[in-house]
Amino acid sequence: MAIKIDLRSDTVTKPTAGMLAAMMAAKVGDDVFGEDETVHELETKLAGIFHMEAGLFCPSGTMTNQIAIKCFTQPMDEVICDQTAHVYRYEGGGIAYHSMASVRLLNGPRGIISPELIEPEINEDNIHYPNSSLVVLENTVNKGGGACYQLSQIEPIHTLCNIKGLKLHLDGARIFNALVATGDSAKHYGQYFDGISVCLSKGLGAPVGSVLLGSKETIKKAVKIRKAFGGGMRQSGFLAAAGIYALDHHVQRMSVDHDHAKALAAALNQVTYVASVMPVETNIVIFEVATGFNTENIIHLLAEKGIVCSTMGLKKIRFVTHLDVSPEMIDYTIEQILHLHPSLHK
Template structure:
């Protein structure tokens, strides 16, 4: 029985065409700035996001952490939504690496309001940390793959600007937002000081993210990337995969979104499963089962459906991606139906 893997869009494997692009990549030593394929990727991403410069990093976590290190000093504070990736999934890196205190704000499906930002900025006081940075996320993972409406995003950023905060966007799945909303990724990114995008999720590359931003931020980012061990040598092999994904795998994200909507609609018909199909905006489905989440993970694994727990104690997250077909969706639901019967 072939497993159907909904654990994450990070489980995708390079397509044959992407593997050819990797094999044929022109390379050099990127730490010396001599890898032409890496340079081309960085220039392409910066231009596409409407920002000045960019740097290639091994992972989205490193890209986010480099941004935090560029803006904040030990004892400073970063505002972010309580379920954000930088708090929940980056190994405690914010305080461990930088001595920076996160202030988690309760969002609505991961989204904040301008008022929350304004009210959360610390007044200058020797008893309080200095609020330096607002970090946002689009799409928002724990928010269910939710997309920031551009005008709401703009209003939140303007509130941060009035408080003299820098703004970073964790745009690991920003191209999912682009496709879902029908607006370019730059609509969000150009409002920020820096934005990270990930190529090893829905875009299907094996490794890599890019941090784009102001020139001064990216200059400092290169220093911090080296400090964190992220300087790579003939990295054009990896950048070639990202370039291929940028050219060939962005528009097809619409297929993943359609598959997620179908998955949600079919799961909603399964007795003992609760799904709010109206909240499926991109490639994530959050389903609540009648049994504890880890028990359901084990049960579904036995039926060849791989998932991860998320959110509530009985909730699983199912993520669609380029290695899950329309036929896989129907087969997975049939297996889930048998499992919960």
């Protein structure tokens, strides 16, 4: 069998044997009627982990983010986020389409924004300006190479939002990667955010789903928005069971993925066809191709060796490690990186 090491994303994972067994044993009901006890268990479990009041299971992180934005804004409002933010770049223009809100973009280092960047961009009460109503953070920052917020960075943003009357939402697509890397406690997050989106289908390895966390009032509103978005699911406990299993078995092992990513980065820093590698904190490695070398040529040569990856903008390539990438696969990938011979000016 041909070698295939898929480093395109941590969304490509397959359920483990234990996860499949948990899915097949799930007790299910019609969740639109509120009768799926496994969905309730997942929502309650995650709400407890983050010290939030309630949760809502949805098909995707895009849906949980867009529901949250719609909960926290009105038409003619403005959302403040970094220019790299997933909610802005990769959710199909959903902020404009669903919420009829504009976006104020910041330029934080590796996507990490601060009160010093946010405060000058909060609009005063003036009929010419949209109403600044929501700040969105992303943890970890995808385009920032998996950069993490520390809780100590989040607290002053929360304080500023409170003073200025803005809501604060977290796109926690890879929040457990951040928690494992920083050592911060999930239970402290609930005091800072009005909404938290937790993705189950990335580093946690579940096949489908994200959970929106918030107050009971927010989640009551979110249920109706989810229905209007077409996100109501029936016997979705089979999918929720995968999320529960992942939370019980796949969190601490993320440190292995982080170590694998750092090992790949160390190898990339040794070769002439790489100009620079973003600092690696979690499971994402983004590197810039050196002048004279062709990005697509490097991706093609890696693919010939059975290693698949993706571009991340002009002259940038991304590797993402995950639970389906073994230590042996990392060793093989490093060997190929070190002995790859891309052509100049090709």
